[in-house]
Amino acid sequence: MVFNKVEGNVTAARGFSAAGIHCGIKKNKKDLALIYSEVPAKAAGTFTKNRFQAAPVIVSRENLQNGKARAVICNSGNANACSGEQGLQDARRMAALTAEMLSIDPGEVVVSSTGVIGQYLPMEIVDAGIRQVTKSLSPQGGPDAAEAIMTTDLISKEVAYEVQIGGETVTVGGIAKGSGMIHPNMATMLAFITTDCAISTELLQKALKYTVDRSYNLITVDGDTSTNDMAVMLANGLAGNAEITSENQDYQRFVEVLQRVNTELSQKIVRDGEGATKFLEVRIEHAASFLDGKTLAMGILDSNLVKTAFFGEDANWGRIVSAMGQTDVEFYPERVNIWLGDLQVTKDGQGLHFDEDHAKEILKHKDITIRVDLGMGEETVTAWGSDLSYEYVTINASYRS
Numbered sequence: 001m002v003f004n005k006v007e008g009n010v011t012a013a014r015g016f017s018a019a020g021i022h023c024g025i026k027k028n029k030k031d032l033a034l035i036y037s038e039v040p041a042k043a044a045g046t047f048t049k050n051r052f053q054a055a056p057v058i059v060s061r062e063n064l065q066n067g068k069a070r071a072v073i074c075n076s077g078n079a080n081a082c083s084g085e086q087g088l089q090d091a092r093r094m095a096a097l098t099a100e101m102l103s104i105d106p107g108e109v110v111v112s113s114t115g116v117i118g119q120y121l122p123m124e125i126v127d128a129g130i131r132q133v134t135k136s137l138s139p140q141g142g143p144d145a146a147e148a149i150m151t152t153d154l155i156s157k158e159v160a161y162e163v164q165i166g167g168e169t170v171t172v173g174g175i176a177k178g179s180g181m182i183h184p185n186m187a188t189m190l191a192f193i194t195t196d197c198a199i200s201t202e203l204l205q206k207a208l209k210y211t212v213d214r215s216y217n218l219i220t221v222d223g224d225t226s227t228n229d230m231a232v233m234l235a236n237g238l239a240g241n242a243e244i245t246s247e248n249q250d251y252q253r254f255v256e257v258l259q260r261v262n263t264e265l266s267q268k269i270v271r272d273g274e275g276a277t278k279f280l281e282v283r284i285e286h287a288a289s290f291l292d293g294k295t296l297a298m299g300i301l302d303s304n305l306v307k308t309a310f311f312g313e314d315a316n317w318g319r320i321v322s323a324m325g326q327t328d329v330e331f332y333p334e335r336v337n338i339w340l341g342d343l344q345v346t347k348d349g350q351g352l353h354f355d356e357d358h359a360k361e362i363l364k365h366k367d368i369t370i371r372v373d374l375g376m377g378e379e380t381v382t383a384w385g386s387d388l389s390y391e392y393v394t395i396n397a398s399y400r401s
Contacts, residue, residue, distance in 0.1 A: 002163070003257055009142035009158035010035050012173035013196040014238040019136035020148030023129025025077035025115070025122060030148035032129040035072040035192055036102060036137055041236040043069035044205040045110070046212045048229035054081035055091040056111040057228060063095065063107050067201030069234055072192050073098045073133075074112035074149050075126060076177070081117040081227040090121045097127060101134035110232050112190055114151055114177065117227060146175040149190055153177050157268040163257040165250050166241035170197040172254075172261050178269035189216060189269055191231040193261060197254055198237035199244040207255045208233050215262035218294060218383040219270050220301045231262075270384045275391030278310050279366055283382045285373045292329045292374075293381025299327040300370065301385030310368065311387035315359035317345040320370065335375035341368065 011018050015038045025031040045064045047057050063069065073094050080087045095109040113121070136144075146156035160173030178189030199207075212231050237243065244250050271279050282300050287293035300306055303323035309316040317338055325333070338346040341362035345354055362368065 003260055004162040006160045006162050006171070008160035009146055009173045009175050010192055010194045011139050011142040012160035013171040013194045013236070015039055015196060015236050016194045016234075017137040017139050018141035018145040019133045019138060020141065020144030020146070021129060021133045021136055023132065024125040025075055029150070030144060031075055031077045032126070032133050033074045033145040033148035034098070034133045034137060035145060035194065035234070037070045037194070037234055037236045039236050039238065040068065041070055041234040042067055042199065042201045042204050043110070043232065043234050044201070044208040045230055045232040046209055048226060050227050050229075052082060052227045054079055054113060054228040055083055055087035056080055056113045057230060058088065059091040059095060060110045060112065060230060060232070063110060064232070066107070067205070068108060069110050069232070070104050070108040071098055071102055072110040072112060072232060072234070073130065074114070074190065074192070075121070075129075076149050076151050077115040078113060078119055078121050079115045079117045079228050080113040080121050083118070083120055086120055090123055090126075093123060094126060094130065097130045098134065101131060112228070112230060112232075114149065114190055114228050142173070142175065149175065149177040151177065152274055153272055155268075155272050157265055157272070159261055159264045161257050161260055163253055165197060165239070165244075165253050168239045168241040170239045170241060170254070170257070171195065172197070172257050174261050174265055176265040176269060178272075189229050191216060191262065191265055193231070193233040193258070195233070195235045196237065196239040197235050197244070198239065198241050199235050199254060203244055203247070203251060204233060204235050207251070207258055210255060211259045211262045214259060215266040218297070218381070219266045220298060220383070220385045267384055270386055273386035275389040275394070276386035277366070277389050278368055278387040280310060280385045280387065281367070281369045281382060282385070283369065283371045283380065285371065285380050286376050287374050287379040287381060288331075288377040290379050290381055292331070293379050294383065295327050295329050296324050296331075296372065297381055297383035299323045300372075301383055304388055307386070307388035310363065311389050313360060313363035315340055315345065315354075315356065315363060317351065320372070321346070324372070331374050331376055337373040337375070339371040
């Protein structure tokens with residue numbers, strides 16, 4: 001299938017505009033973003049499974065129950081989490097004021113926040129910011145929005161692709177943030193995706209969940225899941241294709257291009273991981289099921305001993321098998337083969353003599369692939385993570401300051 005990568009982000013699809021401004025939550029960086037569809041749109045979302053769910057997550061879940069939304073308002077620098085009834089009132093206020101300024105219904109607004117937990121939003125500042133950001137909307141505003149949702153991110157994350165569906169050019173674009181507290185279900189990450197594809201609400205939600213499970217839920221930086229995470233998608237139908245209402249070839253094309261967008265955004269998050277010096281790809285081959293492969297891959301990537309070994313460029317494959325063995329996945333150790341890059345280090349569950357100099361050369365690279373063959377079934381699962389460096393500790397030891 002042919003996909004065309006195009007310049008852009010959430011405003012690449014027809015009918016979307018965006019903006020990002022500095023309203024004053026953060027000292028001197030953009031901290032308020034807005035995404036808007038000029039026409040009514042179908043909407044879907046997936047949210048954190050952390051039991052401490054932030055006020056904007058609760059409000060956005062409520063607002064998305066009818067499968068419709070036209071705007072996303074997002075602040076950074078303050079998570080509005082663990083903020084009680086006041087936090088809920090503030091999140092609803094953000095939705096209501098955004099809706100008032102855009103002349104839409106408050107229920108059509110997704111609210112999102114990211115930043116420090118346990119502080120109240122400075123609502124006078126936020127109110128003034130919403131009045132300003134709604135007047136700043138532009139088809140060229142995507143990069144500003146991508147910057148405004150960042151916290152400890154070093155780079156903004158944006159991507160867009162085109163694909164032919166039903167004889168029409170359909171565009172899918174997105175922005176994301178995330179750098180630390182990255183772990184499946186979901187992570188301290190936000191992703192906002194737009195498309196001009198015409199698709200039913202039910203299939204939009206199904207496609208989003210499927211691709212989230214195989215992108216944002218297959219990344220890890222530090223094994224911590226935050227309170228505010230969400231991936232939200234708006235589809236306004238302006239591409240003009242016949243609405244996708246069944247899981248036909250058009251639906252498969254849509255899923256594949258959405259997978260491409262979400263995978264690329266996910267990988268950008270890992271590459272920007274706090275203090276990361278290595279981008280680790282773990283590929284579990286011949287697993288009995290997707291869940292088994294995912295569990296083993298994440299078990300490897302979440303191991304601090306594995307992460308520090310790669311930071312130190314030490315081919316200590318014993319840490320990989322130990323991480324696998326402590327999961328609840330049933331597999332046959334005597335069938336396991338492991339490669340670091342192109343270098344096989346274990347065969348049938350036993351260590352091999354290998355060239356340490358060659359191993360060192362492989363581990364000097366920023367991008368490293370760890371391939372594990374289980375010899376069990378037909379499923380292949382790929383996940384992504386990072387190493388654990390001194391810099392990660394430095395960043396998180398002083399996060400609030």
